Amino acid sequence: MPPTHANAPGSEDRPEDRPADRVESETDLVQTYLAPLAAGSAGAFGLRDDAALISPEPGTDLVVSSDPIIAGVHFFIDDAPEDVAWKALAVNASDMAAKGARPLAYILTLALPDAPTRAWMTRFSDGLRSAQESFGCRLIGGDTDRTPGPLSIGITIFGAVPAGKFVPRLGAAAGDHVFVTGTIGDAALGLAVRRDASAFEGVLSDDERAFVLGRYLRPKPRLALAETLRNHASAALDISDGLMKDLARLAGPSGISLGLGSVPMSPAVGAALAHDAAVAKTVLTGGDDYELLVAVPPAAIADFKIGAERAGIAISRLGVLEAGRKFEIRDQHGTLIDGQQLGYDHFSR
């Protein structure tokens, strides 16, 4: 679809005004930098069709999710292009992990403020390649547009689960135990370091600051846990909007009493918290960790733990879902934390 200003006088920049290091056309952009990411995928038609084709294996359901990322909102405009590309695919692959699905393919819609340079497209497509090879999926289609707004990267991802084995967000029952993968709060501290390179200087070592920054810039979807979730979890979701907010979503009508001491933290986050108790709020409400929150019925706990160990993914127990209990969070001294600000909402507070 052409832009509404396509025929407006003066809106067409002339080829001779275009720096030589920028892509020449949509075809150039798509065929030079993106089509190689679709190689070997029959339903992608070399990115030369208007649509892509998915032929699901018999006995599988298709899982679909779409989380765009926008410059100035979900990443910084001067983040490395390969990191931006990685994050764009990783946040979507993380949803597949939480649903017990195996990523198959994705569609990319790029809205670019200007014709990108060849250097930027090379680095961006390199980042996508690393991500898709890590997550086991391929590009199958998409769209590119020029926008008066910020760079925006839309990905819709498709995954497969055996029919009927989708892991829902709302399947948890009172009595289920709640587990979380990995460590929490790293990405929120990494965001602080990304925003101010001197953040936590003197509190964290250079290695620790590099670690939390890496956790923010390059989230790692917990895809290795997908099979265990399918077989043993009653509900799961990934932590994108903060532990408290996503835990409340998992709990549904049940409540849980959570002590800060149960929240798994990396040495870096532990050190920051020891230095400043206010870091607790960052840990509880910061987003971007892309760890998984999992509800497991008591009878399945032993098998769930074995599955996680086989997958090589650390899990920690946060507590038990209880009917008729409030959602309570206590700090390291046992004092109730104000739960009003549970996490980020784009349209409130």
Added chain:
Amino acid sequence: MPPTHANAPGSEDRPEDRPADRVESETDLVQTYLAPLAAGSAGAFGLRDDAALISPEPGTDLVVSSDPIIAGVHFFIDDAPEDVAWKALAVNASDMAAKGARPLAYILTLALPDAPTRAWMTRFSDGLRSAQESFGCRLIGGDTDRTPGPLSIGITIFGAVPAGKFVPRLGAAAGDHVFVTGTIGDAALGLAVRRDASAFEGVLSDDERAFVLGRYLRPKPRLALAETLRNHASAALDISDGLMKDLARLAGPSGISLGLGSVPMSPAVGAALAHDAAVAKTVLTGGDDYELLVAVPPAAIADFKIGAERAGIAISRLGVLEAGRKFEIRDQHGTLIDGQQLGYDHFSR
């Protein structure tokens, strides 16, 4: 995923600053205005999960396409919200029609510059409802974000075709006849009227100006032709970037000699062209018609025509694809038209 500025001082607007007529939160926006559009769709989980589930019927392939629309690029920021919603879904449903697919479901990603008013969301969701009821599909998932850029509406649509019956863009062979549905150029004239309400005054009647404006604002995907395409077309695509550009895509390595007199035009476009020969270029290169270009092998032409007639869709023959011929367009006097500017490209000219 929270925005990178979530914890920046001063970035949180206070509830008391929020006008009462705006949505209160993402949950309010999604559950009040969007979840009703997902009613009855089992795999949508009431828009309360991170992903949606599609269980394809055995023997079907899934067709996927994603075309976002951006304010100031693909629509005007002050277009009626119900028209914007209609267009967002229609341009995607049009891809399904061109591939011979039946729309099943779609995912919506909304990037909004501010918390929308309840009035805007009501009208926007009404437009989506009209469109999805017309096209036979339902909302199954999505995402909402706040953006520093313009309103952007991303839709990924899913359709079904019987296995192996996808209609490709690149399937045409020399000797195939090329047909087009409906009339061409209406939307491009409608865009001119949308941009300047006095455009074509004295040339077109008020009814004709309203007609072309409606064709621009409310494209009608030719879904009724999908079955006929599956059975009788060798290739098809919808005309989104202009007749010339999309015809060149369909022709592939073949050429075609096209006379302007073969291009079907509404009385409105005919009148505008009779008044100003320069309208020819608008007709040939203007986009947004969302008619279908179809290649049909000679042996299938009779059945194709019967199918189109049964579907109630007017078709016109543009010409025959020929090997070793150039792509030529001649105006009403038989003079070759400069084919350099074949249609819109976001990143060149």
